[in-house]
Amino acid sequence: MAGSLQDQLLKSGLANKKQAKQANEHKRKKAKQKKAGTAVDDKQAQQAALEAARQEKAAHDRELNLQRQQEQAQKAALAEARQLIEAHRLRLPQKAETRYNFAHGSTIHHLYLDQKLIDQLARGQLRIAFMDASYHLVPAEIVDRVEKRQPDMILPRPVDDTPDADDPYADFAIPDDLMW
Template sequence: MAGSLQDQLLGAGLASKKQANKAKADQRKKTKQSKTVKKGQVYQDQDEIKRQATIAKQKEEKLAKDKALNKEREEQRLQKEIDAAARQIIQQNVISMPANGEVEYNFVDNGKIKKLYVNNELQNQLANGNLAIALLDNRHVIIPAGAAEKIFERRPELIISRQEKEDIDPDDPYADFQIPDDLMW
């Protein structure tokens, strides 16, 4: 049984000479097309590689842009949460000021001297650092010092005035003669 499969099929009478010639012609066309495709394919492959590289670069740029945008949105969301938490702390800890306060308490807000009218007890607590002045909806309110510490950690610009307790130098000869912050002339 030497010979090609085609010869064997022709010998057995399963295929005709016409079918054999047609199969050979089809085979030649396929090999000829594959040779021409291989020559042109080199140029097409280079173009395809460039296009794929461009697409990959665009995807990387878009991914980097999306990451930056997501990071910015996350920071904005976090800032809103911090603002809401600080605002809530202030609202929960507001100390009501007397409607007709008899004592002026002066403080500095953005380089300008402002005043609140409070009673003697509030003035003493503000001067001692037990209370602080915070900004809520563009108005000044009084809050406890503990709440002011929490707010100062989150949003320091909301705390307008807060007295710090100074460390007294033990070698200071005038340590016993402190000048009060709320000295009235």
């Protein structure tokens, strides 16, 4: 009993050649459909993967463009602030003898100014700007425009340390030679 089932059925007379041919044809068609179905599924999977990769690349490109635009905006704002300071800064007097001390960060710095400039600083008509490792005096009208672009270039105004009017100890000054 060697041979295929089809051969055995033909020999025993349970099936004829026409039925065997139809069975072979049906089997071949099923295999072809199955193969075509996996090919369609593979194509769909490839197209889906390509579309996902395309969308991911587009999102990445949008993110890079946004970063570039932000960097360009920062550079433009810095350039505008620099230009404003350079165009409107006041020249420091050459022969000023009064040393004006101010705090920048945690260190004390100084500029030699005349009394007129010191008075303007005290009234808030001038402010100190820090640019290129140097300090410049800038009019208050320009300070607002610079602070909108680069707030860290303008030093904050000094805090007024005069006592409050309702301070109960305002009349009692602390002596300079007080030892604890």
